[in-house]
Amino acid sequence: MGETGKTQRISQEDIGRQLRFCEKLRELNEARPGGPPLACVQTYGCQQNVADSQRLMGMLRDMGCGFTQDPGRAEIIVINTCAIRENAEKKVFGVVGQLVHAKERNPDLTICLCGCMAQQETAAARIRASYRHVDLVFGPQALWRFPELLFEVRTRHKRVFSIAQERGAIAEGLPVVRESSVKAWVSIMYGCNNFCSYCIVPYVRGRERSREASDILAEIRSLVEDGVREITLLGQNVNSYGKDLDSPMDFADLLEEIDAIPGDYLIRFMTSHPKDAGRKLFDTMARCSHVAKQLHLPVQSGSSRVLRAMNRGYTREQYLEKAAYARSVMPELVLTSDIIIGFPGETEEEAMETISLIREVRYDALFTFIYSPRPGTPAASLPDTVSRAEKQVWFDKLLEEQNRISGELHRAYVGRRLRVLVDGESGDEQWPLSSRTHGGRLVHLRGDASLIGQYVDAEILDSNTWALFGAV
Ligand code: 5AD
Numbered sequence: 001m002g003e004t005g006k007t008q009r010i011s012q013e014d015i016g017r018q019l020r021f022c023e024k025l026r027e028l029n030e031a032r033p034g035g036p037p038l039a040c041v042q043t044y045g046c047q048q049n050v051a052d053s054q055r056l057m058g059m060l061r062d063m064g065c066g067f068t069q070d071p072g073r074a075e076i077i078v079i080n081t082c083a084i085r086e087n088a089e090k091k092v093f094g095v096v097g098q099l100v101h102a103k104e105r106n107p108d109l110t111i112c113l114c115g116c117m118a119q120q121e122t123a124a125a126r127i128r129a130s131y132r133h134v135d136l137v138f139g140p141q142a143l144w145r146f147p148e149l150l151f152e153v154r155t156r157h158k159r160v161f162s163i164a165q166e167r168g169a170i171a172e173g174l175p176v177v178r179e180s181s182v183k184a185w186v187s188i189m190y191g192c193n194n195f196c197s198y199c200i201v202p203y204v205r206g207r208e209r210s211r212e213a214s215d216i217l218a219e220i221r222s223l224v225e226d227g228v229r230e231i232t233l234l235g236q237n238v239n240s241y242g243k244d245l246d247s248p249m250d251f252a253d254l255l256e257e258i259d260a261i262p263g264d265y266l267i268r269f270m271t272s273h274p275k276d277a278g279r280k281l282f283d284t285m286a287r288c289s290h291v292a293k294q295l296h297l298p299v300q301s302g303s304s305r306v307l308r309a310m311n312r313g314y315t316r317e318q319y320l321e322k323a324a325y326a327r328s329v330m331p332e333l334v335l336t337s338d339i340i341i342g343f344p345g346e347t348e349e350e351a352m353e354t355i356s357l358i359r360e361v362r363y364d365a366l367f368t369f370i371y372s373p374r375p376g377t378p379a380a381s382l383p384d385t386v387s388r389a390e391k392q393v394w395f396d397k398l399l400e401e402q403n404r405i406s407g408e409l410h411r412a413y414v415g416r417r418l419r420v421l422v423d424g425e426s427g428d429e430q431w432p433l434s435s436r437t438h439g440g441r442l443v444h445l446r447g448d449a450s451l452i453g454q455y456v457d458a459e460i461l462d463s464n465t466w467a468l469f470g471a472v
């Protein structure tokens with residue numbers, strides 16, 4: 001582990017070759033009797049998948065496709081999957097199973113499955129054997145070759161599986177469809193080398209690899225010039241950024257360089273691994289005015305014994321010390337976390353240590369999960385004797401405690417005036433706009449849709465466990 005090695009960078013010639021496949025597909029598409037086809041891209045899972053889907057849509061657009069949200073109207077369906085928990089997989093198998101009827105109605109329909117689940121041997125084997133209406137299966141590491149793979153499906157009329165285990169590479173210059181003019185995702189690195197014992201990600205997303213800072217900076221500069229207000233840097237573990245670069249640089253250095261780009265915008269990032277998040281990062285965050293005072297720092301468990309079994313590389317005390325330091329240099333910091341309840345061998349006492357930790361840290365919000373065994377990970381072969389029902393009881397206790405804390409923290413906002421970014425419509429008649437505080441808290445706002453994309457001063461009038469409510 002901690003393996004770095006040389007990062008493979010896809011040459012511009014190879015990217016150019018893919019773009020020529022887009023051209024060839026565009027010619028095929030334009031020659032179709034019904035005109036260019038509609039594509040439907042469905043995304044499951046994390047923000048990295050959302051960002052990947054925007055690249056897939058960029059390639060589809062270059063192939064001449066239009067877009068629809070309705071799979072019933074699409075000629076090309078791309079399902080970008082998640083493998084983090086069993087539930088995510090079940091959902092996808094359900095959706096893919098349903099598509100068999102669509103394929104019967106329209107044999108020209110092309111069904112593509114990609115993302116983390118596609119990279120898992122067992123899932124891919126099941127698709128190969130039992131979901132024969134799926135035409136193309138490829139993992140996250142083959143994403144940049146999507147045009148070539150689709151061309152093969154379209155011209156050779158055979159199923160294509162591109163799921164070989166690869167270290168993964170960096171591909172620059174792929175087209176992108178951004179779904180918002182206010183917010184954008186920018187991947188700064190891919191893959192994960194941490195091998196937390198419960199997690200499938202290192203097996204499906206390959207080794208850690210960083211984009212060159214110059215490429216990241218150029219992308220952010222152009223987003224800021226286009227008026228994008230909020231940019232979220234993405235990586236499975238952004239704190240490992242730069243370890244594999246020829247001229248070494250760490251994540252805090254990168255933040256500092258981004259911060260120097262002039263403009264009215266905010267930088268957020270996720271996810272940070274606590275083991276690599278240190279004082280330098282927190283001091284840099286505190287100093288950089290473009291960097292949101294928001295930190296997603298997944299603790300996973302409040303028990304040092306469980307943390308060791310999870311291979312997390314820190315103890316409860318070390319985590320608490322880091323969180324306290326971050327708060328001391330950024331008093332207004334919004335802190336969130338991920339928690340897993342019911343890791344194999346976790347006792348009730350240890351689960352309660354997690355609850356005591358969240359009481360101590362007082363997170364603004366939590367993402368909470370019940371442990372789900374992932375085949376092939378070390379934790380999946382550990383004895384797990386606690387029943388699902390018992391885990392559910394611990395989980396409910398955790399949620400109840402966090403809801404109380406979030407409710408209290410949110411109530412403390414009422415009566416304050418805050419600068420928020422209006423990012424869209426909320427769908428709620430009484431509070432029609434949705435916006436975010438600098439710390440990333442959701443504020444439903446009374447105000448006019450013409451404010452979308454602007455920073456405004458909002459007075460907070462009300463709150464609940466999940467959101468704040470205010471008026472411009
Ligand atoms: N079971 C339950 N939750 C998991 N996560 C990752 N793997 C598993 C698993 N096998 C959670 C972790 C991680 C988040 C993205 O998903 O909390 O931080």
Ligand code: SF4
Nearest residue numbers: 192194195196199201
């Ligand atoms: Fe999974 Fe751990 Fe890597 Fe996060 S840091 S992606 S939890 S292995």
